[in-house]
Amino acid sequence: MSVEFAGRKLANPVFTASGTCGYADELADFMDVNALGGFITKSITLKPRRGNPTPRIVETDAGMLNAIGLANVGLERFIAEKLPLIAKMEPAVFVNVAGTTIEEYVAVVERLAGEKALAGFELNISCPNVKKGGISFGIDPAQVEEITRAVKKACRSKVLIVKLTPTVTDISVTARAAIAGGADALSLINTFTAMVIDIETRRPVLANRTGGLSGPAVRPIAVYLVNKVYREVAREAGIPILGLGGIRTASDAIEFLIAGATAVAVGTASFIEPDCATQIVGGLHDYCVRKRIASPAELTGTLAGPA
Amino acid sequence: MTQKHESRKKGCHAATVLSNVRAGECFWKMRLRFSGEAAGAFARFRPGQFIEFDTSDLAIPATESIPNALRDGARRSVLLRRPFSFSDVAVQGDATLADLLYCVVGPASLRMTTLRAGDVASLIGPLGNGFTVPAGKRTALLVVGGMGLPPIRCLARLLSTEHKDVEAIAFIGARTVASLPLEERPAAFDGGLSLSVPTFATLGVHSMVATDDGSAGHRGPVTECLARWLQENVDRDRESLIVYACGPERMLEAVAQIAAERDIDCQVSMERRMACGIGLCQSCAIECRVEDSTETVYKLCCQDGPVFDAREVVFGAETA
Numbered sequence A: 001m002s003v004e005f006a007g008r009k010l011a012n013p014v015f016t017a018s019g020t021c022g023y024a025d026e027l028a029d030f031m032d033v034n035a036l037g038g039f040i041t042k043s044i045t046l047k048p049r050r051g052n053p054t055p056r057i058v059e060t061d062a063g064m065l066n067a068i069g070l071a072n073v074g075l076e077r078f079i080a081e082k083l084p085l086i087a088k089m090e091p092a093v094f095v096n097v098a099g100t101t102i103e104e105y106v107a108v109v110e111r112l113a114g115e116k117a118l119a120g121f122e123l124n125i126s127c128p129n130v131k132k133g134g135i136s137f138g139i140d141p142a143q144v145e146e147i148t149r150a151v152k153k154a155c156r157s158k159v160l161i162v163k164l165t166p167t168v169t170d171i172s173v174t175a176r177a178a179i180a181g182g183a184d185a186l187s188l189i190n191t192f193t194a195m196v197i198d199i200e201t202r203r204p205v206l207a208n209r210t211g212g213l214s215g216p217a218v219r220p221i222a223v224y225l226v227n228k229v230y231r232e233v234a235r236e237a238g239i240p241i242l243g244l245g246g247i248r249t250a251s252d253a254i255e256f257l258i259a260g261a262t263a264v265a266v267g268t269a270s271f272i273e274p275d276c277a278t279q280i281v282g283g284l285h286d287y288c289v290r291k292r293i294a295s296p297a298e299l300t301g302t303l304a305g306p307a
Numbered sequence B: 001m002t003q004k005h006e007s008r009k010k011g012c013h014a015a016t017v018l019s020n021v022r023a024g025e026c027f028w029k030m031r032l033r034f035s036g037e038a039a040g041a042f043a044r045f046r047p048g049q050f051i052e053f054d055t056s057d058l059a060i061p062a063t064e065s066i067p068n069a070l071r072d073g074a075r076r077s078v079l080l081r082r083p084f085s086f087s088d089v090a091v092q093g094d095a096t097l098a099d100l101l102y103c104v105v106g107p108a109s110l111r112m113t114t115l116r117a118g119d120v121a122s123l124i125g126p127l128g129n130g131f132t133v134p135a136g137k138r139t140a141l142l143v144v145g146g147m148g149l150p151p152i153r154c155l156a157r158l159l160s161t162e163h164k165d166v167e168a169i170a171f172i173g174a175r176t177v178a179s180l181p182l183e184e185r186p187a188a189f190d191g192g193l194s195l196s197v198p199t200f201a202t203l204g205v206h207s208m209v210a211t212d213d214g215s216a217g218h219r220g221p222v223t224e225c226l227a228r229w230l231q232e233n234v235d236r237d238r239e240s241l242i243v244y245a246c247g248p249e250r251m252l253e254a255v256a257q258i259a260a261e262r263d264i265d266c267q268v269s270m271e272r273r274m275a276c277g278i279g280l281c282q283s284c285a286i287e288c289r290v291e292d293s294t295e296t297v298y299k300l301c302c303q304d305g306p307v308f309d310a311r312e313v314v315f316g317a318e319t320a
């Protein structure tokens, strides 16, 4: 079941996604976190962030909107309280990094780049729920390249994944920019900016007005975008894709692999079935046995038919 | 601060539905049975703790039986689990029985009504921190607003069995008589303190009813009953008193203020929209004061609560 991802050998290609699996200890009651291929922390910022007022979430058909606002303990408390536990984990651990300026991103990565227990970083330049930073970096190709380059320098030997937003006209343009800046891998997608209105009060339900749409509702779009980036950019550049968006089952995960992803991540689905990601590892294994495939890596980018 | 005393043994469990019936104009009652490992986990359930119920693969009722106001909502698919408290938990041999009282307000609770005896439900729990009974308390004032009843009723049971030295008095409020989530209606509602409400009387707990429209008991907010009782009992040692409340946030705010003015301990059970209930998503933020400071922080309702010390909470954040 092992795959190679940006030069790292992973026990399997299944990750849990940033912001949906806490700092791992929360999930430990429900599954063996060591059965995962990779783990991505909640976004970490230089200073602690309170996050947005509530309501921060609302459910929609086959999905949900969230506007958490990058609430997190901040770099120092992360190092003191969360890192020791995470360091003991077997899966490849990536710290998801967010900020409002390039300097903030760089400061977090510099501080953590020497941590042996970490496989690397995931650059969140795609959060739709903060006023400054986040998605504003991720929609401008010039800024994507600049921030990727700056962070990559601070990364030392660690793997740098750049997480792309789907809320752009052509995601291949931002994918190219990230690769030009030195990204070792791309992850897509982050959530889609969306709104739900309470018709009694005629107000947006979320205190932040808008939120990011995730869950099964976004999956076919995410599969399409992964395939697009794979065909137009990543395959040729030899850059692996971490595919995510609405994955709930092994079948969903396999779709992403066929579309061009080297690994997949489970987000919203963990809220409903906390052990969803490890169940997918099992289902993926069964599929590989049934199809006589030695490694899920053989599935990557095997979409048949005309391009 | 409320203490953390629960074992961390939470998990994803199956429960068998023993019964699921409409129990009043506005609410249903479901009895669940846990066996095996789950029976052990829920035997230690504390009043105020909660579970996350999966309704995503349940059927919707026949269109005729869907209230008009819910017809649009009923068409929405359900993805996330929903948080619910238990109103009673009892160990019976190797099994643990739990009662869930629920209001039908949207797609998830509507689907719950289609569960039948013998069906199996998936739920995660026990979650969060329940009510605590600090040493030295003699009188517990239980304040209920509408569907805030279940955890308070569960607490009344605990007090009557494990804290016999604590006298409990219940103040039960609702908008109107029809929205009182009581299984057995008293023959006549008493605005004064009496054993007229069977739900509490069977536990030996005196109670008082208030409705906003005066259709039962005292006309006006239930907090007036609480304030009046405290006025009539000013001579009691405030250290021996404790207030427990669950209901709409506005009511909790008023209760907290009444308790704070008299410097009486008060624990409130808070509600937030929860995507996970287990600390993964950060959706359930509650603004809390930091001791000896003007600063506030966000705590998580599902992990740090849902029961909070009322002095800690900055109310009014969620008015939706």
Ligand SMILES: Cc1cc2nc3c(=O)[nH]c(=O)nc-3n(C[C@H](O)[C@H](O)[C@H](O)COP(=O)(O)OP(=O)(O)OC[C@H]3O[C@@H](n4cnc5c(N)ncnc54)[C@H](O)[C@@H]3O)c2cc1C
Residues within 6 Å of the ligand: B050, B073, B082, B083, B084, B085, B086, B100, B101, B102, B103, B104, B105, B106, B107, B108, B109, B110, B147, B150, B151, B270, B271, B272, B273, B274, B306, B320
């Ligand atoms: C710790 C906890 C314990 C609970 N215990 C019980 C219980 O014992 N019995 C019971 O009947 N209910 C209880 N609830 C409330 C219950 O979770 C909701 O009624 C349920 O989620 C409704 O789901 P639905 O799909 O039927 O309706 P939805 O469509 O989700 O909601 C119906 C309406 O209520 C609003 N709403 C939903 N959740 C909230 C919220 N948290 N705060 C403010 N507005 C909201 C929605 O906007 C909508 O207008 C509890 C909630 C919490 C957090």
Ligand SMILES: Cc1cc2nc3c(=O)[nH]c(=O)nc-3n(C[C@H](O)[C@H](O)[C@H](O)COP(=O)(O)O)c2cc1C
Residues within 6 Å of the ligand: A017, A018, A019, A020, A042, A043, A066, A068, A070, A096, A124, A127, A163, A189, A190, A191, A213, A214, A215, A216, A218, A244, A245, A246, A247, A265, A266, A267, A268, A269, B275, B281, B282
């Ligand atoms: C509640 C919630 C919080 C999230 N927080 C973060 C975050 O802190 N950083 C980040 O890069 N992505 C965050 N995401 C986005 C997810 O990692 C993922 O990209 C997105 O939800 C799509 O996958 P899904 O449909 O499987 O959830 C969050 C998503 C949700 C639902």
Ligand code: FES
Residues within 6 Å of the ligand: B273, B274, B275, B276, B277, B278, B279, B280, B281, B282, B283, B284, B300, B301, B302, B303
């Ligand atoms: S509901 Fe997800 S953290 Fe509280």
